[in-house]
Amino acid sequence: QKEVEQNSGPLSVPEGAIASLNCTYSDRVSQSFFWYRQYSGKSPELIMSIYSNGDKEDGRFTAQLNKASQYVSLLIRDSQPSDSATYLCAVRDSSASKIIFGSGTRLSIRP
Amino acid sequence: DADVTQTPRNRITKTGKRIMLECSQTKGHDRMYWYRQDPGLGLRLIYYSFDVKDINKGEISDGYSVSRQAQAKFSLSLESAIPNQTALYFCATSGDSNTGELFFGEGSRLTVL
Numbered sequence: 001q002k003e004v005e006q007n008s009g010p011l012s013v014p015e016g017a018i019a020s021l022n023c024t025y026s027d028r029v030s031q032s033f034f035w036y037r038q039y040s041g042k043s044p045e046l047i048m049s050i051y052s053n054g055d056k057e058d059g060r061f062t063a064q065l066n067k068a069s070q071y072v073s074l075l076i077r078d079s080q081p082s083d084s085a086t087y088l089c090a091v092r093d094s095s096a097s098k099i100i101f102g103s104g105t106r107l108s109i110r111p
Numbered sequence: 112d113a114d115v116t117q118t119p120r121n122r123i124t125k126t127g128k129r130i131m132l133e134c135s136q137t138k139g140h141d142r143m144y145w146y147r148q149d150p151g152l153g154l155r156l157i158y159y160s161f162d163v164k165d166i167n168k169g170e171i172s173d174g175y176s177v178s179r180q181a182q183a184k185f186s187l188s189l190e191s192a193i194p195n196q197t198a199l200y201f202c203a204t205s206g207d208s209n210t211g212e213l214f215f216g217e218g219s220r221l222t223v224l
Contacts, residue, residue, distance in 0.1 A: 008151060043201060043215035088153060103153035
């Protein structure tokens with residue numbers, strides 16, 4: 001079982017709609033969770049981090065964490081064409097040393 | 112200038128050749144990482160280092176070695192390159208053990224023929 005799993009997509013969402021990206025992880029002791037965005041041909045950049053159960057909102061982005069279900073998600077409201085990218089879920093392992101990435105979900109916002 | 116600089120940005124080499132990818136940073140971070148990215152596989156950790164005297168293997172260290180020459184420099188070597196090491200390689204730094212924000216270089220695309 002992979003440590004961090006994501007649906008590879010592509011996920012196609014109409015402009016203005018909500019995009020929902022999901023991620024599960026295997027290490028129950030993990031405490032830190034992240035979403036990175038990567039545009040084609042570019043390096044990843046951090047867009048959200050979450051450490052406690054519940055929701056964390058930042059502008060159009062909301063990260064949701066459920067440690068009991070080992071599940072973290074990212075919602076993008078009012079999706080824009082500029083949101084088209086690959087979204088990488090990442091988890092800091094229980095030793096707090098390594099950051100492990102999922103395989104990424106490719107998101108396409110259609111006009 | 113970029114805070115995390117990788118050289119070379121692109122390299123084509125032949126099977127069996129020795130290759131070194133270099134990474135330097137001006138962010139003053141102690142933690143440095145090398146990741147490899149393949150289509151559909153996300154980022155996989157090769158090696159990481161928390162200071163000059165600390166080197167740790169990641170998920171896929173076989174066939175690779177690293178050197179932390181200084182706080183600001185972390186090099187990745189392929190002693191004898193093989194075609195399945197063709198990938199996009201990223202160096203990253205992190206300054207805080209509690210946040211997990213990684214700052215990435217622009218990547219080094221390596222092709223092994």
